[in-house]
Amino acid sequence: MLKISKKTDYALMALQHIASVQFGDVTPGRVVNTKEIAEEYNIPLELLAKVLQALAKNGMIESHNGPKGGYLLARSARQITIAQILESIEGPLGITDCSHEKEGEFCMQREHCNIRTPLLKVQDSIYQLLNNMTLQDMLGGTPLITIQSPTAQGVER
Amino acid sequence: MLKISKKTDYALMALQHIASVQFGDVTPGRVVNTKEIAEEYNIPLELLAKVLQALAKNGMIESHNGPKGGYLLARSARQITIAQILESIEGPLGITDCSHEKEGEFCMQREHCNIRTPLLKVQDSIYQLLNNMTLQDMLGGTPLITIQSPTAQGVER
DNA sequence: TGATCGGAGATTATTATAGTCTCCGACTAG
DNA sequence: CTAGTCGGAGACTATAATAATCTCCGATCA
Numbered sequence: 001m002l003k004i005s006k007k008t009d010y011a012l013m014a015l016q017h018i019a020s021v022q023f024g025d026v027t028p029g030r031v032v033n034t035k036e037i038a039e040e041y042n043i044p045l046e047l048l049a050k051v052l053q054a055l056a057k058n059g060m061i062e063s064h065n066g067p068k069g070g071y072l073l074a075r076s077a078r079q080i081t082i083a084q085i086l087e088s089i090e091g092p093l094g095i096t097d098c099s100h101e102k103e104g105e106f107c108m109q110r111e112h113c114n115i116r117t118p119l120l121k122v123q124d125s126i127y128q129l130l131n132n133m134t135l136q137d138m139l140g141g142t143p144l145i146t147i148q149s150p151t152a153q154g155v156e157r
Numbered sequence: 158m159l160k161i162s163k164k165t166d167y168a169l170m171a172l173q174h175i176a177s178v179q180f181g182d183v184t185p186g187r188v189v190n191t192k193e194i195a196e197e198y199n200i201p202l203e204l205l206a207k208v209l210q211a212l213a214k215n216g217m218i219e220s221h222n223g224p225k226g227g228y229l230l231a232r233s234a235r236q237i238t239i240a241q242i243l244e245s246i247e248g249p250l251g252i253t254d255c256s257h258e259k260e261g262e263f264c265m266q267r268e269h270c271n272i273r274t275p276l277l278k279v280q281d282s283i284y285q286l287l288n289n290m291t292l293q294d295m296l297g298g299t300p301l302i303t304i305q306s307p308t309a310q311g312v313e314r
Numbered sequence: 315t316g317a318t319c320g321g322a323g324a325t326t327a328t329t330a331t332a333g334t335c336t337c338c339g340a341c342t343a344g
Numbered sequence: 345c346t347a348g349t350c351g352g353a354g355a356c357t358a359t360a361a362t363a364a365t366c367t368c369c370g371a372t373c374a
Contacts, residue, residue, distance in 0.1 A: 001243070001244075001247040001248055001249065001250050001251055002159050002160075002161060002243075002247075002250060002251075002252055002283065003159075003251060003252055003253065003254070004159060004252050004253060006254075009253060009254075009266075009272065012272045012276070013266065013271060013272055016271045016272055017271065020271075040269055041266045041269055042265040042266055042268070043265075043266065082279070086158070086159075087158075090158040090159075091158055092158065093158050093159060094158050094159075094160060095159055095160055095161050096160065096161060096166060097160070097163075097166075108199040108200075109166075109170065109198045109199055111199070112197055112198055113170070113198070114170060114173045114174065114177075114295075115169045115170055115173055115295060118290075118294070118295040119169070122239070122286070122287070122290065125286050126159065126283055126286065129279070129283065129286070130279070133275075133279065137275070138271075138272060138275040
């Protein structure tokens with residue numbers, strides 16, 4: 001049901017945390033290490049380590065080795081989109097198997113497939129949605145992107 | 158990476174097929190049986206059967222038993238949304254584990270979770286997107302729902 | 315009344331995800 | 345200049361979700 005992975009969840013939490021430390025008013029600019037985040041959010045340390053490594057590889061954060069090492073945002077929170085985070089961890093967004101078919105690859109249904117084109121458009125819409133929302137938007141200040149909704153005025157509880 | 162399941166793929170193909178038979182000009186109103194669809198699209202017969210049964214249970218299609226039996230759309234293609242189809246097969250849309258937490262259930266991160274609220278809003282946006290697109294829209298005639306995109310004018314290829 | 319259809323359950327296979335373990339190399343404080 | 349702290353990387357196991365198969369039942373209609 002269109003679920004994002006736990007690893008992506010962890011990535012979002014971690015980035016949120018790093019961003020709030022970095023731009024908070026307590027100790028701004030401080031690097032944050034894996035252990036700190038793992039303990040704060042009850043995330044398995046070694047799994048989180050992998051996630052942060054992937055984020056570093058994909059240019060979301062900068063790593064600093066050695067004692068007192070850790071991570072910093074590589075760009076401003078406004079320049080990091082949810083889509084970028086998600087794709088850093090899970091690879092290219094694809095709601096269907098044939099989203100990224102290479103030359104010569106065909107699914108069993110391809111010959112008469114009647115849903116490929118519309119699905120790719122749905123995918124594109126979702127991508128835009130995720131790519132128009134930034135880490136900054138998740139920090140609580142700025143209102144989030146939505147498309148107009150008749151029903152849902154998400155009652156906070 | 159936010160993938161929909163094969164079963165949902167099959168559901169979409171099948172509904173598309175049923176709709177186009179039903180409203181096509183060759184034999185309008187004809188019922189369509191499982192075997193016909195399975196063969197047309199190379200879908201495992203018994204798996205497709207399960208999918209169609211689920212769609213029938215959820216009121217997307219009507220079933221007719223016996224020889225010359227099969228399925229018909231239960232409503233017009235314009236009244237069947239992609240969200241409804243998806244949820245018939247995969248259950249309620251939830252991009253994260255805590256989307257449908259029952260009372261007393263908490264994820265390990267819940268205590269300090271900093272991403273739940275924004276993620277629920279993302280989920281809501283995706284839901285709206287899927288619920289504003291109908292089976293009719295997939296039939297090729299009408300333009301699909303999109304949110305305005307600066308970059309992507311989906312070059313058809 | 316028997317061949318054709320959908321309904322339903324249990325069962326297996328396959329793949330993706332989640333989590334763990336081990337070792338390496340970089341760094342910096344002392 | 346070296347010991348302890350940090351990230352980097354790979355192999356590995358465990359668990360859960362998905363995909364697919366098998367078997368039997370009941371409805372229906374020619």
